[in-house]
Amino acid sequence: MGFLELVNFYIIPGIVLGSIYALGAVGITLIFAILRYAHLAHGDLATLGAFVAFAVVTGIGVSPYAALPVAIVATALVAVGIDKVFYEHLRERPKIITVIASLGIALMVRAVVQVIWGVDSESYVRGISRPDVYFGLRIRDREIYTVLAMLALVGALYVFLSRSKWGKAMRAMSDNPNLALLSGIDNKTVIVLTWVIAGGLCAAAGVFLGINTELKSMMGWQMLLPMFAAAILGGVGRVEGAVLGGLIVGLAEELSVLILPSEYKAATAFVILLFMLLVRPTGILRGKVL
Amino acid sequence: MKSKILALTAGLLAATALASVPAKADVKIGLIGGVSGPIAAMAPAMISAAELAISQVNAQGGMMDGEQLVGVVGDSQCNPQGGTDAATKAVNIEGVVGMVGPHCSGAVLAASASVTVPAGIVMVTPSGTSPEITNIEDNDLVFRTVPSDDYQGRALARTLIEQGYGKVAVAYINNDYGTGLAQAFRAEFEAQGGEIAGFAAHEEGKASYRSNLADLASGGANTLVLFDYGDGTGLTMLRQALENGFFETFIGGDGMKSNAPINELGAENLSTFFASAPVGEASNSLETFNAAFTEAGGDPDAIFVTTAYDAAFMLALALEKAGGDKEGVSAALREISNGEGEPILPGEWAKAKELIAAGTAIDYKGAAGDHNFDENGDVPGTFAFFKVGNDGFEVVTQMK
Numbered sequence: 190m191g192f193l194e195l196v197n198f199y200i201i202p203g204i205v206l207g208s209i210y211a212l213g214a215v216g217i218t219l220i221f222a223i224l225r226y227a228h229l230a231h232g233d234l235a236t237l238g239a240f241v242a243f244a245v246v247t248g249i250g251v252s253p254y255a256a257l258p259v260a261i262v263a264t265a266l267v268a269v270g271i272d273k274v275f276y277e278h279l280r281e282r283p284k285i286i287t288v289i290a291s292l293g294i295a296l297m298v299r300a301v302v303q304v305i306w307g308v309d310s311e312s313y314v315r316g317i318s319r320p321d322v323y324f325g326l327r328i329r330d331r332e333i334y335t336v337l338a339m340l341a342l343v344g345a346l347y348v349f350l351s352r353s354k355w356g357k358a359m360r361a362m363s364d365n366p367n368l369a370l371l372s373g374i375d376n377k378t379v380i381v382l383t384w385v386i387a388g389g390l391c392a393a394a395g396v397f398l399g400i401n402t403e404l405k406s407m408m409g410w411q412m413l414l415p416m417f418a419a420a421i422l423g424g425v426g427r428v429e430g431a432v433l434g435g436l437i438v439g440l441a442e443e444l445s446v447l448i449l450p451s452e453y454k455a456a457t458a459f460v461i462l463l464f465m466l467l468v469r470p471t472g473i474l475r476g477k478v479l
Numbered sequence: 480m481k482s483k484i485l486a487l488t489a490g491l492l493a494a495t496a497l498a499s500v501p502a503k504a505d506v507k508i509g510l511i512g513g514v515s516g517p518i519a520a521m522a523p524a525m526i527s528a529a530e531l532a533i534s535q536v537n538a539q540g541g542m543m544d545g546e547q548l549v550g551v552v553g554d555s556q557c558n559p560q561g562g563t564d565a566a567t568k569a570v571n572i573e574g575v576v577g578m579v580g581p582h583c584s585g586a587v588l589a590a591s592a593s594v595t596v597p598a599g600i601v602m603v604t605p606s607g608t609s610p611e612i613t614n615i616e617d618n619d620l621v622f623r624t625v626p627s628d629d630y631q632g633r634a635l636a637r638t639l640i641e642q643g644y645g646k647v648a649v650a651y652i653n654n655d656y657g658t659g660l661a662q663a664f665r666a667e668f669e670a671q672g673g674e675i676a677g678f679a680a681h682e683e684g685k686a687s688y689r690s691n692l693a694d695l696a697s698g699g700a701n702t703l704v705l706f707d708y709g710d711g712t713g714l715t716m717l718r719q720a721l722e723n724g725f726f727e728t729f730i731g732g733d734g735m736k737s738n739a740p741i742n743e744l745g746a747e748n749l750s751t752f753f754a755s756a757p758v759g760e761a762s763n764s765l766e767t768f769n770a771a772f773t774e775a776g777g778d779p780d781a782i783f784v785t786t787a788y789d790a791a792f793m794l795a796l797a798l799e800k801a802g803g804d805k806e807g808v809s810a811a812l813r814e815i816s817n818g819e820g821e822p823i824l825p826g827e828w829a830k831a832k833e834l835i836a837a838g839t840a841i842d843y844k845g846a847a848g849d850h851n852f853d854e855n856g857d858v859p860g861t862f863a864f865f866k867v868g869n870d871g872f873e874v875v876t877q878m879k
Contacts, residue, residue: 198693308519316745411684446690452653455682
């Protein structure tokens, strides 16, 4: 197998897939760091975001990239709403109750998507798009946009967390919630901000998955495991770790076909997750929680 | 506000009261299908075909002494867990006395082993095609109105050899349906002198299959035989294979003969896509069904509608003969369609009911075939090879 073939059919799809995982994993890692539980409805929120964008695309006939901001805002609002209605009063209870509640939310969100948009596969744009060839590399525009958008969104988040007042408040909450509370940080606002960011990134992950494949009501749920693997691999609580983890999981899934029979591709994320939990549970970049 | 809440509560109460007091002796059958999941595009037509049979029964005198036949729809999600859940609910909560479905082979295997066979309920699947279903130890409780993929895989292999495809790669979904079909295909294709240049399973639900496809294409074949679902992973793989030019020609099994690829990829891109599927032999029965289903607002050319209709109608006939009791349904199902007796066409419920009451033997001639079950509860069948035309799928040739 030539070098170009390896890059075209294994590395590039792996990076694109990894970027999508990364967008979801950043949200998971933020919720883990600040609220300290695993949010199992994350995949289905991504599905919701993808379908909101679909409604905009079919409704007013714009491209899915133009619909992306709408999907991000709408999903962020839904995420905040879900927190207010379902998770807020569980805050003082053991975290496992919220985790299981989020599984219920996942089923509810999926059911809403199925009721509104049906259970058939949909796509933003009908037909197929063949890749352009740059120096032998076969790349589609949408793949470049996916990777660039991931880098831009995560970069903006990184700057926000390290520079702005509220970003610092979020990091303080993550380091030590009691101390943060004592120093006068409004934890309610921090939680709302967390959900806005997590929900928005989630929608972006869903939309880009939809742009690169199809929209299905199970699409987000099936991404959940690789996204968790990515968050844990990178180090829970570390945004840059989630990006790194996402890319590694995406590449590992695609490259696994070279070594393993292809039916074990889906198990790759599982293996990575188990291996990291056994060998280095803090993750590559030494996460702050766990 | 208060009055609104009161009204709502009263409404709910009324609804509960209505739901908890069913008409005295409804006869319930389960209609378990892949409403959500990878065959979501096919399931609605199949369920409405089964419901057509039920409405004909009720319009022509109902069951036994005029009881209504009720179809309880359940979602098997086209996977073993979903199938078991839906079947458990139908059997234990709804109290069905027979079941049409589940639609997918994996769901059939799981639901029969853990629910319907232990409960002594007859199951007739209209689309569970895996060869494994033949071998279930079922106490004669599992039947199907669709031929086994053992036939389809072999017929497809012979057709491809005839059409001059000497070298193909095979990708199949890693479940009972995909595995069974792929193995039957491979055995016959190799026996006929064809070359399999790649043979790999894949899991459903991944976002990218380009590495799988690159791996399969590295064997040098120009034709990909894809045993998957056209509304699920099959669509993703077909799209990625077309976009990247991994293969020139694509051949699908019955699961790929879905409208989803045409809707999402466009017929203009599918000129080299073909699919095989079971078809009803031209007969009076098929015409009768087609007319009735068209009148009911259905599309008689949709896949598996004939088998779904036949499964429901035969189950109703068997229940009538067995007196609505689940005990004798299995034997009755064989008796109403063993090739001997007064022929009954689709929709002829009143006539059949009279004959059963008089104790005369009847023989149901189904829309999809005669359905004379063999000892495993299987039926032989006919298949056709389809291409994508301007108005959906068109028959290229019959397959032998």
